[in-house]
Amino acid sequence: MPENKNIIDTLPGDAAKAMYRAMVTIRQFEDTVYYMFLEGKLPGTVHLYQGQEAVAAGVCANLRKEDVIFSTHRADGHAIAKGVSLNACMAELFGRVTGCCKGKGGAMHLGDIDAGMPPAVAIVGGGLPMAAGCGLAFKYRKQDNVSIAFFGDGAANEGAFHETLNMAAVWKLPVIFVCENNLYGASTHVSKVMKVENVADRASAYGIPGVTVDGNNVFEVYRAAGEAVQRARMGGGPTLLECKTYRRGGHSRGDSNLYRDKKEEAEWLAKDPLVLVREKLVTGGIITEEEIKNIEEQVKAEIEKAVKFAEESPFPAKEEIFKDFWAD
């Protein structure tokens, strides 16, 4: 994974700052969600995104509003990066009627099609075929939009992965398959369930480009995703883009990662994508310490607002259970 030294220089400062801000927002959002969850304010479970922020931010910085992303059980980062409202996300986690799915979807189904994100799919691998269908629709209508399928290393062993990549390849669909390889599917290390080193090595089975990048480096992700998006928009078909990254927290809820190798953990936790990006932006003179502080404070305020919004929002009324079901 050679680092492109120039990416920050060639990147418009605004874009870099926007990515940074997205990452900060995700981090703070997730920290807050975890706190809320421990406080017993959130129902069900959470699958948090701390540590993987560079992937969502780097990929989505290449997207237009009309491009569409498909997400997973670990949806918060994708939703935020794609521009789903923080208020609506937070309210959904709280199960309120003001949530992006009116409280009917929940933590594993965040999404807002108006922001280019249908409800996240909590069946591992289950979102991929639909992402291809979305790409098919773009191609059918001759739109130069792209469809993004986010998924994990674990999902790469599902049959749906295989069928979808093959279909997308054969039909040259404008789909980017973004594998967030955080080395674990729940508690299972990737090396126990896959003999190849990289998920991207599987691209060759479908005759499409496969790229592996440092998923903790937002600029690398941004560039690689940009190339893939560009190719897809031009009719060049799909790409399998693997971003190597790491969860800072547990798989879900109170998981404390006991099954993780401590050396591996220490190494990866040292590579915090937020620290990395901040360093590079400051060193590169793109951003000042003061701007950083400002962004952090603005984001903090936004998230506090979102929590307030969620907490003050009503739960759906019981009759709501029968609504939004049949279309007519």
Place this chain on the structure above:
Amino acid sequence: MPENKNIIDTLPGDAAKAMYRAMVTIRQFEDTVYYMFLEGKLPGTVHLYQGQEAVAAGVCANLRKEDVIFSTHRADGHAIAKGVSLNACMAELFGRVTGCCKGKGGAMHLGDIDAGMPPAVAIVGGGLPMAAGCGLAFKYRKQDNVSIAFFGDGAANEGAFHETLNMAAVWKLPVIFVCENNLYGASTHVSKVMKVENVADRASAYGIPGVTVDGNNVFEVYRAAGEAVQRARMGGGPTLLECKTYRRGGHSRGDSNLYRDKKEEAEWLAKDPLVLVREKLVTGGIITEEEIKNIEEQVKAEIEKAVKFAEESPFPAKEEIFKDFWAD
């Protein structure tokens, strides 16, 4: 696909003759079945194996009775090569109670576990996971047997293919995945549904050996399968073995292959595996013209006997419908 000039020499003459005999049996069996089908004597449909005889014969010549094969809708050749009784096969096609599945399985589910072949699986790709499970059982019990999964090019696009090859690879199961690439899945040419040239190219996605051979050359199949079987028996794990071949007849029933390119068809039909093997055996001095004639006549008699057996066998009684269902 370089041909190993020595294979015939190193092969015991008996083994070569046995393979030849198996191929002749399959060809005559299938020709007869087709005739019976056109005569209206067989219910349902048929998926015939003419043209692919070298695959079943070449693979199964490496197997012991206790090794197990999993087959598909196109099952006759596999059943015969594995040693399921001709009488029982034919009777099954006729739906008689003397059939290898007592008339309950049928043409797409031929098999006899006593000969190392469970009922063929008519769901494309559906047999692969069970073949892995069989390999798992061998490994679990530390037996040096192998499990063979026969399947088509079309099946290589099913999710079950992907999940199974990955599992078998990770667990180093003694399974040989034998893809009979006859260039078509029903009416669909492989090039329309797969961007890679060879199905075996997909082996790299699982970190296992992938081999492509001329599936119309029984000696090549025999050798490649032998290597894979040997590796599997020794604990070396699975192999994806692709045999390039061609159906001489239609996909099923009255299909007349109108969708096939005539040049492609002519080229492949010229490479009749039976003609090829006969030539080589005669040239190599393994077999005489007379022996060939003898074999053909013996086989003819056997198949006539099988037809007679089937036709004279009774249909199952109606009460049979409730039997052989629950085990107790």
Place this chain on the structure above:
Amino acid sequence: MERLTIAQALREGIREEMRRDERVFCIGEDIGVTKGFGGAFTVTLGLSDEFGHERILDTPISETGLVGAAIGAAMMGLRPIADVQYSDFLFCAMDQVINQAPKMRYMSGGKITVPMVLRAPVGATQRGAQHAQSVESYFFHCPGWKIACPSNAYDAKGLLKTAVRDDNPVFIFEHKKLYGAKGIRKVSGSIDASSDIPAEEYLIPFGQAKILREGKDVTILATLRMVYESLRAAEELASKKGISAEVIDPRTLIPFDYDTLYLSVKKTGRLVIVHEDTMTGGWGAEIAARVSADIFDCLDAPVTRVCAPDTPAPFSTPLEEFFVPDKEKIKEAVLKKA
């Protein structure tokens, strides 16, 4: 007016909808191959000549992939007509069919629609247990799918066109022995289900049962091929036993026209439900349970069901014939309770 088989009528229905609406397209295995079969039962035969291969889209043998692609395309505003060659293969796509398509709108809080049609042939045709199932009941149980099951060409076309225009996912279960496919794709034991198809366009609303034969002594509710067995049974009951049976084809299972059924049962006091699917947990159980609960007092006898026995489908001809309900078994059921 033209006499068409179900396969032809479906083809004309698809053609009309594809001409009318550019968003409509077909996706499936072997459906548009040049000089191919036009799908397993000729329904899409020739359509790629008119619409091209982008709108009659052949897929790899990847049921999860193709059904999921249809769902995704539908979510983005296209109106796919997907098909699997035999309904048994739906189980290969079941996550998409159960967990995704029928839940996506609800999970989105009503923001998304999934206007897709999924066609699937059912019924036993001497091909053994994996090509014989009548699978309607599995989907009948899953909230979110509408389900049509036409028994004749007229209904097939009208229901298909309605399905294509519906904003919900709709299943169309078609019976292999009713297609009327000719030539090499003909299925033995086929029944003539052709109809006179009007030249003018027509649609058939969902949830409207059809009374195929009026009667006063017993109501027989049946779908697909069982409609024909029921009609034959009714004729023989009338001519030989003086029993007047009313035969009702619900045409759609979801929504289900309880009104028409209840009116009939209130008149006859008796109900026999017939489906080719196995009995336990089949859709007939739901109808029987509802009738028994909702119009309990109008029943002169318990509701009876005539269904396949609870086993896999056997291959052998006499066994399969015994497996599939027929007019004799229907007559028996009527006579037993009469």
Place this chain on the structure above:
Amino acid sequence: MERLTIAQALREGIREEMRRDERVFCIGEDIGVTKGFGGAFTVTLGLSDEFGHERILDTPISETGLVGAAIGAAMMGLRPIADVQYSDFLFCAMDQVINQAPKMRYMSGGKITVPMVLRAPVGATQRGAQHAQSVESYFFHCPGWKIACPSNAYDAKGLLKTAVRDDNPVFIFEHKKLYGAKGIRKVSGSIDASSDIPAEEYLIPFGQAKILREGKDVTILATLRMVYESLRAAEELASKKGISAEVIDPRTLIPFDYDTLYLSVKKTGRLVIVHEDTMTGGWGAEIAARVSADIFDCLDAPVTRVCAPDTPAPFSTPLEEFFVPDKEKIKEAVLKKA
């Protein structure tokens, strides 16, 4: 005698069977990872320490693969206990579950057996539509599976051990809110379903319902979590309304103990069926249909069902609480017909 939760009782049952019979092994995702969870609900926690990773086999996230592997291994004489983390994921393995496992013996003419156990957690736990389904009815409809659904630790252990020794494929549906998992795997809203487990070995035969509470005015049939709601409803009906309700837990759905149920309904004249699954086409419909047909004359009132509404499971807590049947709805159903 030891007080165990369902998760613990299942673990002990598995441990005993694995000690007894070398052919028994477990296969699933995250079931044996060192320092891991012991499966999604701790059932296999610690077992790999005793039996090693070959017998507590962790798999890739490949439901078709792992269920198919279990089937293949079972066909070859092993006795796998497979699990999927949530029953919703069964749909990813559905071809193997519907087309293969329950048909293989029949298709072989009785030569093959498929002695496998498939464990699957059901029930809504505030995780949205794809982690909430009670899927028993899909498999209830498929001939070839036996189905157990234990509501307490005693039954869980006894039924599991019977399942392992059965030569047919057996489903065990376990309710997430009944496991009694502690610590980080605890599910909120859990109910205490623990039991005193005898030190001696015991098995519970399939097809034997348990009368949990005797009564004479109405019979309530319920499984899994609904057993507890029914018992509470029965208590309140007794104390507040003077209605004496008999509560029956069938413990297995296939085979189903019609004898015990019919005896009860003959006594009470009334039946309320409760399941957490959605109503239409649920297993309750079959029971209602049979009761209504078989003991038609013994019913003083139509059979009533209390089930989830026919929608996907909503996420929001008050909606989910409304979605899942509870004692209030059961009481209402009893009172309505009383």
